[in-house]
Amino acid sequence: MPEKNFFEPRQSINVKGKLIDLSKPKVMGILNITPDSFYSNSRTISIEEALKKTEQFLNEGATFVDIGGYSSRPGAKDVETEEEISRLVPVIEALVKAFPEIIISVDTFRAKVAEETILAGAHLINDIAAGDMDKLMFETVARLQVPYIMMHMQGTPQTMQQNPVYENILLEVVDYLAKKITELRALKVHDIIIDPGFGFGKTIAHNYELLNQMQELKIFQLPVLVGFSRKGMIHKVLKTTAAESLNGTSVLNTIALQKGAxxxxxxxxxxxxxxVELVAQLWG
Structure with a gap:
């Protein structure tokens, strides 16, 4: 039985004056406004389809909807900033109009995209590069005063899976995140969520070693986001496909919840x- 769990400490983020309690984990649904995301069933090509998927997410219990206009799969093609904005802003505006209580996270590493989408009605920024791919990102998030999700990644989406190497993956991820947190705190960014970056610049062995030690991230006393959904670390081990990886996703999500996600x-x-509901029963 794991030691008394991470549901117990109250962790919350401030979303435009509304406190979101993460002491019991929450779920974020992925809405890809892209033609080339790795999981084809997640691709959304119209506002109507985005509205339909979002309604389903909310009805099924999602607290957040994470919308992205730039595929971060290994080797993905680059997308111009204005194209990314043009994909995202109309969808965000439509979602906010249709679902006034929705909480939207925007998956982008670009400061300009972050600013334009927050102005359009989004609430959080989810940055796979933790400011490394746009040096204006940290000051932009600080100025906007929105919650910021920052992820560890070795390399870029185009290079990250080209022989990633670590001497000690946990220590290197912790050191990286610690430096970024210090920078953000200095800029008065108050609501920080950390993501260890499963599948980003890591081999299958790296991913499982990091998951096995994920409880050590409690040192930061910050909410931890994890994203395993239908990734190669599941279907490459099971010798299946992304489409066949729902069960594996649930297994890894369950392990991550027990380790503090x-x-x-x-x-x-x-x-x-x-x-979330079943793991919560372990703690009473």
Whole structure:
């Protein structure tokens, strides 16, 4: 039985004056406004389809909807900043109009995209590069005063899986995140969520070694987001496909919850919510 769990400490983020309690983990549904995301069923090509998927996510219990206009799969093609903005802003405006209580996270590493989407009605920024791919990102988030999700990644989406190497992956991830947190605190960014970056600049062995030690991230006393959903670290081990990886996703989500995850970022909201509810029963 794991030691008394991470549901107990109260962790919350301030979303435009509304406190979101993460002491019981929450689920974030993935909405890809891209033609080339790695999981084809997640690709959304119209506002109507985005509205339909979002309604399903919310009905199934998602607290957040994470919308992205730039595929970060290994080797993905680059997308111009203005194209990314043009993909995202109309969808965000439509979602806010249709679902006034929605909490939208924007998956982008660009400061300009972050600013334009927050102005359009989004609430959080989810940056896979933790400011490394746009040096204006930290000061932009500080100025906007919105919650910031920062992820560890070795390299860029185009290079990250080209022979990633670590001497000690846990220590290197912790050191990287610690430096970034210090920078953000100096800029008065108050609501920080950390993401260890499963599948980003890591081999399968790295991913599982990091997951095995994920409870050590409690040292930061910050909410932890994890994203395993249908990734290669599942289907490459099981010798299946992304489409066949829902069960594996639920297994890893369950392990991560027991190790302190506060947010599950997923393609399949209903199953993730069920993971949260069942693991919560362990703690009473």
């Amino acid at each position: 506060g947010i599950l970022r997923v393609h399949d909201v209903k199953e993730a919510v069920e993971c």
